[in-house]
Amino acid sequence: MTVHRGRWSLEDRLERGLRELPFDVPPGTASLTVQLSFEGGVIDLGCHGPSGFRGWSGGARRAYTVAADWATPGYLPGEIEPGTWHVWLGLHRIPPGGVPYEVTVTTSASGAPRPDAPQPPPRPGRPPRRDLPAPAGTRWLAGDLHSHTLHSDGTLTVHELACLAASRGLDFLAVTDHNTVSHHPELPAAAAHAGVTLLPGQEVTTDLGHANVFGDTGWVDFRRPSADWAAFAAARGGVMSINHPLSGDCAWRRPLSEADRPPFVEIWHSSWWDRRWGAPLAWTDLWLPGGAVPLGGSDFHDPAQHKTLGEPTTWVLAEAEDGDGVLAGLAAGRTSVSAAPDAPVLLRVEDDLIAVGADGTVLVRPDGRRAAVRGDLVRTPADGPGMHRLETYENEVIALCG
Structure with missing residues (x-):
């Protein structure tokens, strides 16, 4: 047993926000368990082994187990290599009076009992798919690009989240748990x-901003500069987007040169609750x-x-x-955003814009010119590159396209 x-x-937090507490794992170890206790503040929790990343649960848990054949959600099962491991502690919120803490690490040669896996819910019914105008050989797919499971700070299993997505009429869902890829092996069966x-x-x-990386790229090291995240994703066929850039203390404040900035931005996030507010557009x-x-x-977490x-x-x-x-369409920038699967939508199809179900709204072009939309299916030429949008007469954004 090791105790820190x-x-x-x-001052510790300001000096270095991520701390690594070492512990030794002897040969023949079959499992290890880490328990964290503290009073006040918020401390994130993770794990690093001799060969690299083994898991992250942030502030969602105060204990985890890693074994050869299973691990606490957020952590990676596999061989328990002998050598020096590290408990990661993220000093996320440390008040002026400080935070007393204790970390206990227990290793076992006999393994740890595996919890029973919950049964998946019944396969859901789904609403009819929407048939939107698209070039031959393509289709507009409805999805959500930001969601969480119990592999980070969500409350649903991967299977439960997948069933909820289908019941909502979505064609795809990006499962984007915080700083981990432990959910990836469960995706094919749940899908x-x-x-x-x-x-x-x-x-x-991180404390200064969040970014989604889409694709089976492997784990992205959040300790590295943001430019490294983008380069890592691109080199492995992934796509990186800046998340909720104006969302409270999760707003994007990380340094990133113009040359390194990805073009993908989660401009429409659930925190944009009043879409007359123009700051996300600006x-x-x-x-x-x-x-x-x-x-x-x-950014779904919990029903x-x-x-x-x-x-x-x-x-x-x-x-x-x-x-x-889906990933290829994202990478090519062929996207549109609407308020819901059945809401008015503005599509870019080749050199045209097509407004569907948007009678009585206002089309706003990149240069600010505005025109009323009259009809439930209206096609008009696009104005080259740049973001177009639909608004109500009260300037509330109801659809976007690139």
Whole structure:
């Protein structure tokens, strides 16, 4: 057994926010359990082994187990290598008086009992799919690009989340747990069971900003500079987006040069509760002079929250209806965002804009020109690159497209 105890101070947090507490694992170890106790503040929790990352649960848990054949959600099962391991502690909120803490690590040669896996819910019924105008050989797919499970700070299993996505009429869902990829192995079975495409993702999470990385890229090291996140994702066929850039203390404040900035921005997030508020639009216009690719995400965690899966809905024009097709459509910037799967939508199809179900709204072009939309299916030429949007007569944004 290894025990670390002490008191973290505000100065400790300001000096270095992520602390690594070492412990030795002897040969023949079959499992290890870490328990964290503290009073006041918020301390995040993670794990690093001799060969690299083994898990992260942030502030959602105060204990975890890692074994050869199973691990606490958020952590990676596998061989328990002998050598020096580290408990990661993220000093997320440390008040002026400090936070007393204790970390206890227990290793076992006989393993740890595996908890019973919950049974998946019944396969849900789903609403009829919406048939939107698209070029031959393509289809607009409805999805949500930001969601969480109990592998981080969500409350649903991967299977439960997948079934909820199908019941909402979504074609795809990006599962983006914080700073971990432990949920990725569960995605194929849950997707097949629910009848929905689950896109591997992770929300790279720090005190100064969050970013989603979509695709089966492997774990992104959140300790590295943001430019490294983007380069890592691109090198492995993934896509990185800046998340909720104006969302409270999760707003994007990380340094990132213009040359390294990804064009993908989660401009429409559930925190944009009053869409007459123009700051997200202004921020996005300043992010990249050539224009950003608008994305949307509910940031769904828990059915008891105010957030609803698929609100907003991100539409992706895809050539294939699987994860590769969704990812390729995203990478190409073929996106549109609407308030919900059945809400008015503005689509960019080749050189035209098509407004569907938007009679009586206002089309706003990148240069600010406005025109009334009259009719339930209206086609008009686009004005080259740049973000177009639909608004109500009260200037509330109801649809976006790049």
